[in-house]
């Protein structure tokens with residue numbers, strides 16, 4: 001059997017990781033400033049993470065949601081404390097797309113409405129409704145086209161108000177990333193997020209804060225949406241939540257009530273996934289990684305802004321977009337093959353994405369700055 005060839009891959013096989021570094025099978029070391037699509041939050045193979053997962057695997061790795069899983073309760077309590085959403089409820093799944101799919105479904109159940117507002121350049125995943133809310137027609141199959149999803153221009157308060165004025169009573173949910181990731185690191189303004197909150201309050205619609213990429217401390221706050229001082233009705237998380245172990249979370253405000261059978265999953269919230277997520281939260285807390293993300297992000301961005309060949313630097317914390325005056329393909333390739341540094345691309349061809357572990361050090365950022373300067377030449 002062959003692999004289904006859907007990924008534009010580089011010819012490198014990663015066989016080992018430690019902290020901010022990975023190694024290929026020949027022993028070549030790479031500085032990982034991409035974290036496998038923003039997934040590595042506490043660093044590769046963190047000792048606490050390895051220890052907790054190993055101990056758990058020696059006890060039991062999996063059981064499904066027809067018995068009590070106390071690890072889920074522990075995770076819900078800890079996540080409530082670290083995120084500040086103490087009174088929210090947690091539904092666990094396995095990926096960002098699922099976290100969003102469940103959030104959207106729940107919003108529709110709760111409001112008994114169908115319309116969803118999403119925004120230009122957004123990315124919410126590849127399952128049926130999540131992909132319908134994603135602004136990329138090339139990944140929406142005909143069967144996933146959904147006339148209930150309305151795309152509005154990102155950060156455009158007028159069009160938001162006009163749309164709510166016309167059909168506000170039909171809107172089940174508004175879904176928005178605090179910082180768009182795949183879209184090229186575009187930040188939602190505080191005013192825009194506040195206006196979404198206002199309109200949702202006025203019309204009884206559900207505000208979904210997609211925090212799959214920008215959440216979990218990456219922005220320098222637990223949720224990027226926190227910069228606007230608002231509370232969304234639902235937050236969705238994945239990526240950094242398990243530091244590589246598949247897990248997705250839908251964090252639900254207390255006014256949205258559960259009903260037995262309303263949502264469900266076989267694998268979601270299993271013993272290993274919860275243990276991975278508990279280890280991540282423990283390390284985030286004990287090593288002050290949210291503070292580190294802010295400090296290292298501020299430092300990296302202020303240095304990159306000094307580069308003449310950089311048009312714009314956008315981001316917050318360790319979610320950084322570097323826009324060049326031309327497509328960034330060749331610079332990204334040079335960083336990988338000449339300087340052994342992983343970075344990410346985005347749907348905006350000129351924008352390079354940096355999404356390192358939240359534990360990245362100043363020394364590692366300096367290595368990048370030096371190599372980046374050389375690769376630009």
Ligand SMILES: Cc1ncc(COP(=O)(O)O)c(C=O)c1O
Nearest residue numbers: 095096097123124125181212213
């Ligand atoms: C903002 C956002 N939402 C949702 C997803 C989908 O997550 P997953 O690939 O885990 O399904 C992604 C993935 O890149 C994302 O960036």
